[in-house]
Amino acid sequence: xxxxxxxxxxxxxxxxxxxxxxxxxxxxxxxxxxxxxxxxxxxxxxxxxxxxxxxxxxxxxxxxxxxxxxxxxxxxxxxxxxxxxxxxxxxxxxxxxxxxxxxxxxxx
Amino acid sequence: xxxxxxxxxxxxxxxxxxxxxxxxxxxxxxxxxxxxxxxxxxxxxxxxxxxxxxxxxxxxxxxxxxxxxxxxxxxxxxxxxxxxxxxxxxxxxxxxxxxxxxxxxxxxxxxxxxx
Numbered sequence: 536x537x538x539x540x541x542x543x544x545x546x547x548x549x550x551x552x553x554x555x556x557x558x559x560x561x562x563x564x565x566x567x568x569x570x571x572x573x574x575x576x577x578x579x580x581x582x583x584x585x586x587x588x589x590x591x592x593x594x595x596x597x598x599x600x601x602x603x604x605x606x607x608x609x610x611x612x613x614x615x616x617x618x619x620x621x622x623x624x625x626x627x628x629x630x631x632x633x634x635x636x637x638x639x640x641x642x643x
Numbered sequence: 644x645x646x647x648x649x650x651x652x653x654x655x656x657x658x659x660x661x662x663x664x665x666x667x668x669x670x671x672x673x674x675x676x677x678x679x680x681x682x683x684x685x686x687x688x689x690x691x692x693x694x695x696x697x698x699x700x701x702x703x704x705x706x707x708x709x710x711x712x713x714x715x716x717x718x719x720x721x722x723x724x725x726x727x728x729x730x731x732x733x734x735x736x737x738x739x740x741x742x743x744x745x746x747x748x749x750x751x752x753x754x755x756x757x758x
Contacts, residue, residue, distance in 0.1 A: 539685075578647075579686075579733065579749040621685050628699055630676075631747070633685030 541634035556607040558622030566624040647750035668736030675717040678733040
């Protein structure tokens with residue numbers, strides 16, 4: 536079965552420090568991969584998608600097919616980055632398979 | 644554009660009852676999906692509607708049913724509620740069925756508590 540693992544339930548870093556949110560997936564094909572973010576009291580929203588190789592709010596994510604990982608990175612964390620982050624590969628039926636999420640807390 | 648809107652925002656039901664949740668997609672979107680998000684977990688796909696038909700379904704029992712109307716709005720119905728159905732129910736919409744290129748927009752969700 537397809538599965539997504541976000542090993543850290545909670546990640547706490549200081550403002551200005553680098554951030555890496557881990558995501559590993561098990562999938563036989565070459566899925567499209569997404570990161571979604573949910574800020575406090577806001578709805579889930581798309582942060583970035585691998586297909587467009589974009590960088591949003593300073594975040595990037597590199598697909599490593601060998602390790603089946605799609606870790607989310609930002610070189611210098613900001614307080615407004617505190618949120619819940621979800622990794623979500625898309626399966627062959629174009630459905631998102633969600634990880635359990637990582638809560639990122641940026642300490643001042 | 645109000646984006647995806649859901650109602651009600653919160654509700655409490657008794658075990659065994661039935662509930663209907665409603666969703667209006669983002670303007671111009673014709674595809675609606677429903678997700679269940681239990682506390683501390685990621686969303687779980689329930690089903691997707693396109694052209695008023697259920698196109699895909701996740702691993703949920705038949706107690707979960709839905710409908711899409713000609714104006715693309717949608718309802719999620721859950722019968723014979725169980726305590727384990729307590730969760731946040733999310734509606735998401737996109738254009739012409741979800742694909743890698745289409746952006747999926749989410750509503751704020753309906754919090755269902757079953758007591």
